[in-house]
Amino acid sequence: MIDPEGPVPLYQQLAAILRERIERGDLVPNRPIPSVARLQQEYGLARGTILHTVRVLVEEGLIYVVPGKGAFVKAR
Amino acid sequence: MIDPEGPVPLYQQLAAILRERIERGDLVPNRPIPSVARLQQEYGLARGTILHTVRVLVEEGLIYVVPGKGAFVKAR
DNA sequence: ACCCATTTGTTCGTATGTATG
DNA sequence: ACATACATACGAACAAATGGG
Numbered sequence: 463m464i465d466p467e468g469p470v471p472l473y474q475q476l477a478a479i480l481r482e483r484i485e486r487g488d489l490v491p492n493r494p495i496p497s498v499a500r501l502q503q504e505y506g507l508a509r510g511t512i513l514h515t516v517r518v519l520v521e522e523g524l525i526y527v528v529p530g531k532g533a534f535v536k537a538r
Numbered sequence: 539m540i541d542p543e544g545p546v547p548l549y550q551q552l553a554a555i556l557r558e559r560i561e562r563g564d565l566v567p568n569r570p571i572p573s574v575a576r577l578q579q580e581y582g583l584a585r586g587t588i589l590h591t592v593r594v595l596v597e598e599g600l601i602y603v604v605p606g607k608g609a610f611v612k613a614r
Numbered sequence: 615a616c617c618c619a620t621t622t623g624t625t626c627g628t629a630t631g632t633a634t635g
Numbered sequence: 636a637c638a639t640a641c642a643t644a645c646g647a648a649c650a651a652a653t654g655g656g
Contacts, residue, residue, distance in 0.1 A: 471639060497625060508641045513627085529626045530648035547643060573621060584645045589623080605622050606652030 464505050472507055473514040479505075480515065484524060484535055494532035495525060540581050548583055549590040555581075556595060560611055570608035571601060 464475050483489045496504065498512045505512075516533055519525045527533045540551050559565045572580065574588045581588075592609055595601045603609045 473639080494625095499624080510642085511640060514639085516626090527626065528649095530624085530650085532625065542644095549643080575621080586646085587644060590643090592622090603622070604653085606620080606654085608621065 464507070473511050473518065476501070476505060476507065476512070476515040477518045480519060481524065489535050491535045491537040494534050497532060540583070549587050549594065552577070552581060552583065552588070552591040553594045556591065557600065560600060565611050567611045567613040570610050573608060 463479060464472060466472065468475075480489070480495065483495075489495050495501075498509060498516070501507070501512045501515075502509055516525070516527065520527060520533075523536060525533050525535055539555060540548060542548065544551075556565070556571065559571075565571050571577075574585060574592070577583070577588045577591075578585060592601070592603065596603060596609075599612060601609050601611055
């Protein structure tokens with residue numbers, strides 16, 4: 463999945479993966495994406511890197527975050 | 539006790555302290571160690587740091603946790 | 615059945631320090 | 636100088652489990 467050697471930044475690689483999981487319907491609207499801790503385990507990335515990715519997807523309008531709850535896929 | 543300046547991470551320093559308290563018999567088998575809130579006050583550390591330490595000691599097999607009750611020193 | 619206090623579990627937000635390319 | 640990435644640490648909110656009244 464993630465290529466730590468390649469030229470593409472890890473946070474961008476993860477963003478691409480999550481975009482595709484949303485696209486595929488693996489992650490669905492109004493339902494939470496995996497937690498930061500979970501994504502850390504799943505992809506072997508540091509917390510800061512996950513948070514970076516989340517910021518990117520929020521800025522893209524793909525997800526929204528509720529502190530203390532999770533990050534959710536936006537409807538539509 | 540805890541040296542916030544030193545090179546050793548705080549959660550590791552606390553782990554060392556608790557290991558020693560168990561070793562000394564200050565904390566005894568099948569009896570709870572101080573609560574997270576108590577350890578926070580005693581050592582002036584953040585909740586997350588205490589939880590980190592607890593995870594470490596659980597992984598070492600020194601203590602076990604009962605949610606809603608506390609963390610207990612393992613027998614033997 | 616209900617409330618309440620205590621305790622641990624989980625979640626994101628933010629900041630700092632270090633290291634690498 | 637800058638971006639990326641990791642580890643650590645503090646804070647805050649929400650959640651679940653336990654036990655007492």
